[in-house]
Amino acid sequence: MELKVLTKDEIYEEISEDIVKLINEKHNAVLGLATGSSPVGVYQKLIEKYADKKVSFKDVITYNLDEYVGLTKDNDQSYYYFMMNQLFKHVDINLANVHVPDGIETEKCIETYESNMAKDGGIDYQILGIGSNGHIAFNEPGTPLDSHIHIVTLKDSTRKDNARFFASIDEVPTHAITMGLKSILAGKRIVLIATGKNKALAIKRLFEEGETTDLPASVLKGHLNVTIYCDEDAASLLEKVGA
Template sequence: MNIIVCQNYDHLSDYAKDVVIDTIKTKDKPVLGLATGSTPEGMYRALIKAHQNNDVSFKHVTSFNLDEYIGLGKDDPNSYHHFMDEHLFNHVDIDQNETFVPPGNTDDHEKACRDYEQNMHHHDNLDLQVLGLGINGHIGFNEPGTPFDTRTHMIELDDSTREANARFFDSIDDVPTHAITMGIETIMESKQILLLASGDSKKEAVYRLLNGEETPDFPASILHRHKNVTVILDRDAASLLSVEQIDQVVGPK
């Protein structure tokens, strides 16, 4: 793992933006794995600004999102399909026929998972997968205890995950109990992984990621097996790490 510590969240977002743009510019038909939630929002704002400044085009980009809530249609304001439209897709020149989000509102979840996997394989898997880090170590919606060999599947959400996401809903009772998520094995097939973590609430998860044992009880621990992982942290998220564990400290441009 390459551990990068940035001064603050805005700089983390800008640094992550540069990694994404580098992938887009070095691939003829780049395939991006994208994440939702509050952590990547700044990165998406930075990408939109870069596009508006003619620094990057998304015309040849294909994207696959990590996950989606079960029971929410793509037009539901709390769906991740809607999130991506609002935070990126509607503001750049990406072909929206080449943007894929797991279908949460389907009667056949097993078929939806199989089809999603097949579509990714058709595109030769992902060139870059963006991940956040749950406070319980989840990546995507792969909760603690998820086997490392899982493919895209439906999962019941941990109480801590629902509580963390309740701020986006009217109440925790409105937070779906299940989701479709890329599996851990699916994520690990990405050619490059970019993990983002920001804020004091993530410092213990970051510490465990770098110092704990490899176990399904902390799904992100599998990332040590991947040959190309960049972890970008702000100072708060990195506050429990030793100097020796940090590869680079970078400041604002």
């Protein structure tokens, strides 16, 4: 794993430039997208670059990592709604090429989501965040490292992490549908974004511990093309920043 310690703006700029370059080289690039606060700055940069006519998304295909179980697409806390507001409605992407796990028809989604992804050629560029407990997507500690798309019961720490997006923690769903750890590792290029002191312990563990189900993000150690992007706060517990 490569580590880059940059300012937030530098992180968002570098990743967005990578994506623009990829799309301009391969118009039907398949992007693996994440939600939460970590990637929003990247999406804002992509919108700016689209507005500046540096890139077109009309042939791009996207697959999101996860969705809350029980929320419809038009629910303002669903990840489909999030992606529409944070990226899709601001660029020229064909919504037929947009894929977010279905939080209602979960059984059908589990049967078809990853096979459809494979038919599209697999993920070229996967964006990840990391939870304070080391989860990626909604793969909580204890998730088998060889897992595929599945339903998960959310840990209290994860629901607490996400409660800021809801009126109260009681409104945060208790289950989600998520791509598994093995599914994520199939991405050709993976970038993980971690910003803020609340991610510092997870990042420290990621670099100092071995591969373990106790730290789902540790599965990334087995991938040959991963960059971990941290700001100074997220990297603050590492002994050698920028190494």
